[in-house]
Amino acid sequence: xxxxxxxxxYFTAGAVGGGGLVVAGQPFDTIKVKMQTxxxxxxxxxxxxxxxxRREGVLRGLxxxxxPSFYANMTENAVLFLCYEHCKKLVSRLCSGGDAVxxxxxxxxxASGISAMFLCxxxxxxxxxxxxxxxxxxxxxxxxxxxxxxxxxxMLRNIMATEGIGGLYHGLSLxxxxxxxxxxxxxxxxxGSRQLFTPKNKRVEDLGPLPVFxxxxxxxxxxWLPMYPTDVVKSKAQVEGVKYPFLxxxxxxxxxxxxxxxxxxxxxxLVRAFIGNAVLLLGYELVNKLFCRLIx
Numbered sequence: 001x002x003x004x005x006x007x008x009x010y011f012t013a014g015a016v017g018g019g020g021l022v023v024a025g026q027p028f029d030t031i032k033v034k035m036q037t038x039x040x041x042x043x044x045x046x047x048x049x050x051x052x053x054r055r056e057g058v059l060r061g062l063x064x065x066x067x068p069s070f071y072a073n074m075t076e077n078a079v080l081f082l083c084y085e086h087c088k089k090l091v092s093r094l095c096s097g098g099d100a101v102x103x104x105x106x107x108x109x110x111a112s113g114i115s116a117m118f119l120c121x122x123x124x125x126x127x128x129x130x131x132x133x134x135x136x137x138x139x140x141x142x143x144x145x146x147x148x149x150x151x152x153x154x155m156l157r158n159i160m161a162t163e164g165i166g167g168l169y170h171g172l173s174l175x176x177x178x179x180x181x182x183x184x185x186x187x188x189x190x191x192g193s194r195q196l197f198t199p200k201n202k203r204v205e206d207l208g209p210l211p212v213f214x215x216x217x218x219x220x221x222x223x224w225l226p227m228y229p230t231d232v233v234k235s236k237a238q239v240e241g242v243k244y245p246f247l248x249x250x251x252x253x254x255x256x257x258x259x260x261x262x263x264x265x266x267x268x269x270l271v272r273a274f275i276g277n278a279v280l281l282l283g284y285e286l287v288n289k290l291f292c293r294l295i296x
Contacts, residue, residue, distance in 0.1 A: 005295065010082045013287035017280040018077030022069050025276025027062035028268040029069070033130040035265030036235040039257055045268045065129035067152045072122030076115045081284060083111035084187070101192045108187030112179040120175050121168035127235055128155055174234035174246055182227040189222030190215055190281060212285050213278045220277025224269055229262035231269075 031049055035042045042048035052061040087107035088099075095103055129152060150158065159167040193215035194204040207215075224231070233249045253261045 002295075005291075006085070007082060009288060009291035009295075010085045011078045013284045013291070014081030015074040015078040016287045017081070017282075017284035018073035018075075019070060020283040021077070021276040021280040022066060022073050024279040025272040026066050026069055028272030028276070030062050030064055030130050031268040032265040032272065033127055033235050035268070036232045037127075037131045039261060039264045042264075045265065048265075048268075064132065065126035065152070068122045068125040068129065072119055072126060075122065076119040077280065077284075079118050080111050080115040080183075083114050084108050087111045101188055101195065104191045105184045105188030109180050109184040112183035113176060116172070116176050116179045119179075120172045123175060124159070124168050124170050125152060125156060128159070131235075171234045171237040174230060174237055177246065178227050178230040178234060182223045182230075185226060186219045186223040186277075190219035193218045209282060209286075213282045216281030217274035217278035219281060220273035221270055223277070224273040228266055228269060232262050232264060 027049075030052065031045055034048050034052065035045065042051070049062075055061065056064065084107055087110045088104055091103050091107045091110075092099060132150070132155075163170075191204075194207060194212070197207060197211040197215060198204045229250070230246075232253065233246055236253065237249060250262065257264070
């Protein structure tokens with residue numbers, strides 16, 4: 001019974017943290033996706049922000065795709081942290097005990113591979129909704145008429161009708177390529193920062209909200225800084241339905257836009273990474289402590 005209660009604890013805490021990440025980080029994520037996918041239209045994050053606000057507004061613009069993003073992040077982080085906590089115990093047993101930072105990082109990498117399977121359909125839907133305005137404008141230039149924007153449900157139906165279930169898994173291999181090494185750096189950065197902030201003769205579990213918030217922000221930057229080029233290729237594949245191999249898509253981006261094309265939108269991404277993941281991990285730790293009080 002205790003194992004079941006602990007699993008519910010990790011699942012709930014991850015879901016709450018994932019919801020907080022969307023509220024805090026969705027506008028930055030929208031700007032990131034637009035800049036990655038339409039670099040010819042948006043040469044700076046400030047211009048992208050202003051154009052999006054003028055043409056689409058706050059809710060339909062900056063928070064486009066927030067419904068699938070809520071589901072995606074709450075589901076992904078619920079599964080991710082549930083798997084992470086159990087993988088930590090497994091890795092510790094395989095390594096004959098111990099609780100080193102690299103062991104926790106490795107456990108996070110394993111857990112991310114599982115959660116990516118749940119994340120991919122939501123990620124495709126989110127990216128399509130975020131890039132919808134620019135895709136419609138491109139279609140209008142070709143046809144002379146502007147198609148109406150669609151919501152999440154209509155977008156889902158359209159993907160299923162035109163591409164089948166496989167359409168919801170466009171870019172899965174790219175997502176895995178981003179998630180698995182990315183979460184190794186993420187959990188390594190988080191656990192390493194927590195240990196660094198912990199005073200002598202204290203436990204990392206006793207850290208206050210501010211150090212946890214900062215450690216969460218560092219974890220987010222540790223994830224995105226090395227993995228950003230992979231995310232650029234993934235976003236392009238998922239928004240435009242590109243089916244080319246990773247290296248070919250990356251080569252086309254570099255050929256058309258130069259090496260810096262793989263870093264379009266990196267600044268709003270890093271801002272979102274720090275703020276969003278700080279909120280995510282703070283929410284996760286607070287809910288965990290609440291459950292521990294209830295158990296005790």
